Amino acid sequence: MNVRRRLIPAAAATAATALGIATLSACSDDSAAAGGTGKFDVVASFYPMAFLAEQIGGDHVHVTSLTQPGQEPHDLEISAKQTAQLQESDAVLYLKNLQPSVDDAVAQSEIKTKIDAASLTTLEEHGNEVGGHAAEHDTHEGEESGGKDPHIWLDPVRYAEVAQGVGTAFEKADPDHAADYKKNTAALVKKLDGLDKQFKDGLANTRTKVFITTHAAFGYLAERYGLTEEAINGLDPESEPSAARVKDLEKMAEADGVTTVFYETLVSDKTAKTIARDAQLKTDVLDPIEGITDQSRGNDYFSVQEANLKALQSALGSK
Numbered sequence: 001m002n003v004r005r006r007l008i009p010a011a012a013a014t015a016a017t018a019l020g021i022a023t024l025s026a027c028s029d030d031s032a033a034a035g036g037t038g039k040f041d042v043v044a045s046f047y048p049m050a051f052l053a054e055q056i057g058g059d060h061v062h063v064t065s066l067t068q069p070g071q072e073p074h075d076l077e078i079s080a081k082q083t084a085q086l087q088e089s090d091a092v093l094y095l096k097n098l099q100p101s102v103d104d105a106v107a108q109s110e111i112k113t114k115i116d117a118a119s120l121t122t123l124e125e126h127g128n129e130v131g132g133h134a135a136e137h138d139t140h141e142g143e144e145s146g147g148k149d150p151h152i153w154l155d156p157v158r159y160a161e162v163a164q165g166v167g168t169a170f171e172k173a174d175p176d177h178a179a180d181y182k183k184n185t186a187a188l189v190k191k192l193d194g195l196d197k198q199f200k201d202g203l204a205n206t207r208t209k210v211f212i213t214t215h216a217a218f219g220y221l222a223e224r225y226g227l228t229e230e231a232i233n234g235l236d237p238e239s240e241p242s243a244a245r246v247k248d249l250e251k252m253a254e255a256d257g258v259t260t261v262f263y264e265t266l267v268s269d270k271t272a273k274t275i276a277r278d279a280q281l282k283t284d285v286l287d288p289i290e291g292i293t294d295q296s297r298g299n300d301y302f303s304v305q306e307a308n309l310k311a312l313q314s315a316l317g318s319k
Helices: 047-060 080-088 100-108 156-173 175-202 219-224 243-256 270-279 301-316
Strands: 040-044 061-065 091-094 113-116 129-131 210-213 228-231 260-263 282-285
Touching: 040 047, 040 080, 047 061, 047 091, 047 156, 047 175, 047 301, 080 100, 091 100, 091 156, 113 156, 156 175, 156 219, 175 219, 175 301, 210 243, 210 301, 219 228, 243 270, 260 270, 260 301, 270 282, 282 301
Parallel strands: 040 061, 040 091, 091 113, 210 228, 210 260, 260 282
Antiparallel strands: 129 228
């Protein structure tokens, strides 16, 4: 049984402030030995954080993810073994307010280097409808509001900002390998810049700018590329939409030429398929990349994002 997704409002800090060295204080003398691997041991909260750590750390780091492949990250409850693992690591990389049990464990730990990805970029509040081309006829207000949207990794630009902050943190915590961390960070940011250009070019000319998803995971991506995300369930994919919301979505889909209802790999597709059937629409996967599984369309962040781009181009009618 899934635990209902919880989102806790958090004050968004600017990247400049976040890179303030107060929260990144670390001693390098015993860093490599602390986790017992002979490397810089990093515990990551879930896949997007683990991917950053691996890409930036390269051969110098040993990365362990608290969230297993296929596990819904918001449902994670940390075990005693994982808590001990956290205590023995050199650094933790997490996204505050996404996984409450991780936040609690990090706050109580004495780990020297605590890197909060949410503090390395800006966060915004998103509800059911997000984007730059809102449908004028849709007057329904988001059922989920007031919480900061944590899905920053789906925007390549924000993800690159986080990558730069993580690189700086690794350099300070493990200065013996600072040059490699800097080089790896620059290479990752360059790839993310390229991905940003792919999305920008690929979504510049489409028949419609509106897409429907099971929940509001793609608000940052929608805003970045001039799209409008209409979410069935707001920020909580486990909730059931009201009858009024379903009716609004069906009207909006007809008015805006929407062809597809997107669902994700780690949450049931039942609601999406029901709405699609009633509105005579197709269904497809738009992956929030919270974890890579056998059902993922790709084996890492970049390949899944490229699959997401193709799915959006097909649904929106790329010209």
